[in-house]
Amino acid sequence: MKTVKYTIIAAIIIILAVVFLLHNKHDGSKVILPNGKVVIIQVAESIDEQKKGLSGRTTLGVNEGMLFIFNTKLIPNFWMKDMLMSIDIIWISDNKIVDLSSELVPESYPDNSYSPQYPVNSVLEVNAGFIKKNNLKVGDMLDIVGKKQ
Numbered sequence: 001m002k003t004v005k006y007t008i009i010a011a012i013i014i015i016l017a018v019v020f021l022l023h024n025k026h027d028g029s030k031v032i033l034p035n036g037k038v039v040i041i042q043v044a045e046s047i048d049e050q051k052k053g054l055s056g057r058t059t060l061g062v063n064e065g066m067l068f069i070f071n072t073k074l075i076p077n078f079w080m081k082d083m084l085m086s087i088d089i090i091w092i093s094d095n096k097i098v099d100l101s102s103e104l105v106p107e108s109y110p111d112n113s114y115s116p117q118y119p120v121n122s123v124l125e126v127n128a129g130f131i132k133k134n135n136l137k138v139g140d141m142l143d144i145v146g147k148k149q
Contacts, residue, residue, distance in 0.1 A: 029146030041067040055082035065126040073119035080106045086128035091116035097140045
C-alpha cells in the first residue's frame with residue numbers, strides 16, 4: 001500500500017513539474033537591474049507571441065517578466081486585452097530605460113492603450129509596483145542577457 005501511495009505522489013510531482021516548465025518556457029534569458037536584482041524573462045519575439053503577451057495569465061512571479069524585442073526602434077502601442085493582472089511597463093532603447101508606465105490595470109481595455117514617449121527596441125512587462133519597488137528611473141541601464149537585442 002505504501003508503494004502505491006509513493007508512486008502516486010511521485011507521479012503528481014512529475015506532472016506538476018512538467019506543467020510548470022511548459023507554462024514558463026524559460027530559456028535562461030534574464031534582465032539584470034541597476035540594483036543587481038535579476039529578473040527571469042520570457043521573450044516574446046514572434047508576432048504571435050507579441051500579440052498574446054501576458055494575456056490570460058493570472059500570475060507572474062515576483063522577479064519575472066516578459067520581454068518584447070523589436071528589430072527596429074519604434075513607438076509600439078500596447079493594450080491590455082484579456083489581461084487578468086495589473087502590470088508595469090518598462091520602455092527600453094538599447095538597454096536604456098527611456099520611459100515608464102506604472103500600475104496599469106486590465107480594466108483599461110479597450111479605452112486605453114500605452115506607448116512610450118520615444119522609440120524603443122524592447123519592452124519589459126513586470127508586476128504592478130515593480131518599478132517603484134526597484135526604484136527604476138528613466139536613464140537607468142539594464143543588462144539583458146540571453147536574447148539578442
